[in-house]
Amino acid sequence: MKFKNILASAVIGAVIVGGISAAPASAAPNSDAVTDALNSLGLLSNTLGSGAARATVADPATTVLTAERLQVRSKTGTVEIAPVSTLSGALSADSKVTILAGPDSSYALTSQSGGAQANAGYIVLHNKNAPTDYRFQITANDKPAVLSEIDGRILVSDQNGIAVNVIGSAWAKDAQGSPVETSYTIDGNTLIQSVAPTSSTAFPVVADPRVQCDFVWCTLEFTKTETQTASETAVGAGAVLCGGAALLNPIVGFACGVYSAAFWVAAVQAKNTGQCVGFRMLTIGGSAHPVIINCYA
Numbered sequence: 537m538k539f540k541n542i543l544a545s546a547v548i549g550a551v552i553v554g555g556i557s558a559a560p561a562s563a564a565p566n567s568d569a570v571t572d573a574l575n576s577l578g579l580l581s582n583t584l585g586s587g588a589a590r591a592t593v594a595d596p597a598t599t600v601l602t603a604e605r606l607q608v609r610s611k612t613g614t615v616e617i618a619p620v621s622t623l624s625g626a627l628s629a630d631s632k633v634t635i636l637a638g639p640d641s642s643y644a645l646t647s648q649s650g651g652a653q654a655n656a657g658y659i660v661l662h663n664k665n666a667p668t669d670y671r672f673q674i675t676a677n678d679k680p681a682v683l684s685e686i687d688g689r690i691l692v693s694d695q696n697g698i699a700v701n702v703i704g705s706a707w708a709k710d711a712q713g714s715p716v717e718t719s720y721t722i723d724g725n726t727l728i729q730s731v732a733p734t735s736s737t738a739f740p741v742v743a744d745p746r747v748q749c750d751f752v753w754c755t756l757e758f759t760k761t762e763t764q765t766a767s768e769t770a771v772g773a774g775a776v777l778c779g780g781a782a783l784l785n786p787i788v789g790f791a792c793g794v795y796s797a798a799f800w801v802a803a804v805q806a807k808n809t810g811q812c813v814g815f816r817m818l819t820i821g822g823s824a825h826p827v828i829i830n831c832y833a
Contacts, residue, residue, distance in 0.1 A: 567635045570642045571628060573660050573740040577709065579646065579653045580632050598751045599655060601647035603627055603634050608655050610749040611819040612787050613677040613700040615692050617657050619643035620671035620726065641666035656746035661731060663739050672727045672745060676700040680725035690720065690727060691783055699786035701749045704757055707833045708743035716741050749787055756780050757814045759833040766803035766813055773800035777815060784817065795824060802826035
C-alpha cells in the first residue's frame, strides 16, 4: 500500500510529557549538519501552537530516548520506533536528539521531553546522493507492531489488536522551505518513508514519521486540505474531526460530535491566518480541545 502527502509549511508535533534517559554525548559525522537542519525548521524547540494547554501531570516514564531508538508510552501501551540502519547513534549534548549520521543521509530521533517539538524519527538527506527510502522498525508492547494506513496516517496496534499509538501523515521539506514529494509504504512491522527530491530541491531535506500520543496527550494534526474542508461548514468540520478521531478513539475514546462547533470555529480561524487546525485530547480525565498549529502537510 502506498500513499502521498506534501508538506505545506512549518510543522508542530504532539505534546509529550516525560523524562529522558541519560547517555554520554559523542561526536558523529555530520551531527552538526543534522541538528542545524532540524533547528532551521524549529523542530528542536518546544514552542506550542495556540490553545496548546499543557498537562500538570508529570510521568518520567512516558518517553525514553536512547542512541538506538525512541520509546513512547501511551494509555494503552508502549510503542518503539527504531531506524533500520547500520549507522551507529550518539545522543546530542543537549539530550534533545540522537543522531545516526552518514555522509549522504542521517536518521535523527527526538523526544519532546528533551525540549523538541515532537516524538519523531526524522530523516535528513544531505545531498543528491542520499538514498530515497528510509525504514523504521516499529514494535508495540514489546512485539512486532501491526501497522495499518487510515487516511494517510498510520495506526499502530499490538499483536492483540489493541491500538497503541498513531504516526502522523508523511511530510518532507527542503532547505528553502519547499515541499518535497514523500510517501509511506508498510512492510510488516516496518514503516518505509520514501522521499523524491527533484533537480530543483535544495538540500538538506528533512522528512518525518512522528508519534502522536503519549501517556498524557494525544494530538491529531490536520492537513491544509482538511482544514479548508473543516472551515466551510459545521457539518464538514464534524466529518473531518470524527473521521480523524477514529484513529484515536481506541486509545482515548471521546464523542467527537460534541466538539464539532468548536472545531469549526478553530478551523475558520486557522484558515484565515494561514495555519492548520488540530485536536488535542488529555488521556487522563478526558479533557479535549481544538488547537491551531503551523501546517506541515
